Amino acid sequence: MRLFKSASDLTHLNGIPLQADTVQTLLSAADYxxxxxxxxxxxxxxxYLCSLYLQNDEAGAEILQALYAAKAARPELDIAVLVDWHRAQRGLIGAAKSGGNAAWYQEASxxxxxxxxxxxxxxxxxxLFGVLHLKGFVIDDEVIYSGASLNNVYLHKQDKYxxxxxxxxxxxxxxxxxxxFIREHLLSAAAVHRLDMPEIPATRSIRREIxxxxxxxxxxxxxxxxxxQEYDRHRLSVTPLVGVGKNNPLNKVICQLLSASKTQITICTPYxxxxLAVTREINxxxxxxxxxxxxxxxxxxNDFFIPPEQPFKVIAALPYLYEVNLRRFAKSHQADISSGQLQLRLWKDDDNTYHxxxxxxxxxxxxxxxxxxxxxxFRLDLENALLIHDPQHELRQQRQDELNSIMEKTAVITHYRELEKNIDYPDPVRKLLGRLSGTRLDRLAYRVL
Structure with a gap:
């Protein structure tokens, strides 16, 4: 069943009027x-900063200290930092058990x-079954939107970005x-608690509230x-969207946009x-x-990739799972790739990562x-988006500059055989993927990771 009636449903998306000179696209993590x-x-x-996490590292400390300094200089500032509850209370994947970033928040606070x-x-x-994946910072009357969280690599604080x-x-x-939205739907909830205070309730004690x-x-x-608003759908505008769970409004608009396409679609995804709904609309x-x-x-x-010469961890199989998926997709669409109608590009820049x-x-x-x-x-995380409608192409140059900066680090796949397959993978990866496939656990992994 399709998630909407017709492509014409896009006309029902009201937007906030924008002026082109109030929109700026940055091209690097360091500039960000x-x-x-x-x-x-x-x-x-x-x-107001909303992020999956604020990490206890040099970049995270720089952001947190900047917030404290701003508050000290102007005590009347209204400041709030929102992060995922679970992610803040555990260590990094594969690291020793710890109190996570929350312990650092308490010390700094x-x-x-x-x-x-x-x-x-x-x-x-x-x-595992859902996190805060809401993006967007608000500073005074400016919205700063990125998929990046706050740590060294996302902010290019050190060598890698x-x-x-x-x-x-x-x-x-x-x-x-x-x-x-943050005040009404997040901060007012009984399930939401400060992580920087000495007493943090155990998750099990607030299960009902969650x-x-x-x-x-x-x-x-x-x-x-x-x-x-004096909305004119023939002029530049932005529509904020939010959703969590199956068939939510954001999911519907994503599929609706694909369905409404007439000449061109460009998609970026790290994983x-x-x-299935997106694959159907692409087809x-x-x-x-x-x-x-x-x-x-x-x-x-991929941010989960571990070089073969380093000790293997189960999480390191994820990038290979995604490549298996990509190879399967490319094989089924080889005719479209050969004709030039479908173009698949792989981004790579030394040992930096793509998000x-x-x-x-x-x-x-x-x-x-x-x-x-x-x-x-599409099913588990709380997600949002900003949909920009630019019928007069006022942001064309910014859009092209951003795409050019992305594509200059990419290589085009001309045939699915250019992608490695299971037999080419390191032994631990090959064995693990074989076990997952044999028990169909790979399908579960695709749904929750």
Whole structure:
């Protein structure tokens, strides 16, 4: 069953009017870090940061200290930091058991008179089944949107970087709308608690509140009073979208955009694992003659990749699982690849990693999102997006500059045989994938990882 009636349903998406000169696209993680720090230092009214995590490392400490400094300079500043509840209370995957970032938050907060609250948002009772994947920072009347979290690699604090997308929009209506959502639907919930305070309730003690919270999130929407705006669908605009769980509004719009495409689709995803609904719309678009470009990270540019010469960990099999998926997809669409209608590009830049996600449709719509376009994003995590409608092509140059900066680090796949297969993988990976496939656990992995 399709998630909407027809492609014409796009006309029902109201947007917030934008001026082209209030939109800025950054092209590097280092620029993003410097811009974010400058905006925090210059803040006058409010700072709301929403991220999967704020890591206890040099870049994370730099951000946190910048927040404390801003609050000290202007005590009236309204500041809130929101991170995922579960992710904050565990160590890194594969590392020794620890109190996670929450222990660091408590130490830093105590030393700074608990001036900056850090909230844990429990989207599910277990991390495996849903996390806070909501993106977007609001500083005064500016929205800074990226799929990046806050740590060394995302902010290119040291030698390596994880490439993402970085968008700045100065718009009071949009900023107010996003802050209102955070206040009304997140911070007011009984399941939400500060992580920087000495006493943190155990997850098991708030299971009931978490379940109620998730249930309410399914009906939560951005309320931007868009009906009161002088909206002209023939001019530049932005529509904020949010969703959690199966068939949510964001999922529907993603599929709707693909269905409405007439000439061109470009998709970025770090983990090649499309939900069935997305795969169906891609197949239908190809049959309509739409040209499609999919840009995905090389398996060595995946954030879970571990070089074969290093000790093997189970999580290191994920990049190979995604490549298996990509090879299968490429094989089934080899005719489209050979004709040039479908283009698959692999991103790779030394030992840096790739975390881009989003879509560009017919030179008219651009979706900026943290949604990985995978089954987990479509069913489990709390996701959001900014949909930019640009019918007059006012942002054409910015859009092209961003795509050029992405594609210059990519190589085109001309045949599915260019991708490695199971027999080419390191022994531990090959054996693990064989066991997963034999028990069909690989299908479960695709759904939750």
């Amino acid at each position: 870090r410097n811009t974010l720090l400058a905006k925090i230092a210059a803040a006058r009214h409010r700072i 105590k030393a700074n008179a608990y001036a900056v609250p850090l909230y844990g948002i429990p989207v599910q009772t277990r991390e 994880r490439h993402d997308r970085y968008l700045l929009i100065h718009n009071k209506v949009l900023a107010n709308c996003m802050v209102q 379940k109620q919270f998730r249930s309410k999130l399914k009906s939560a929407r951005y309320d931007c009073n868009m009906a009161e 090649f694992n499309f939900p 239908r678009a190809l049959k309509r003659g739409v040209r499609i470009c999919v840009i995905v990270g090389d398996k060595t540019a 881009l996600k989003g879509m560009w449709i017919d030179q008219e719509y651009a979706l900026m999102t943290g949604n990985n376009l995978n089954p987990r994003a």
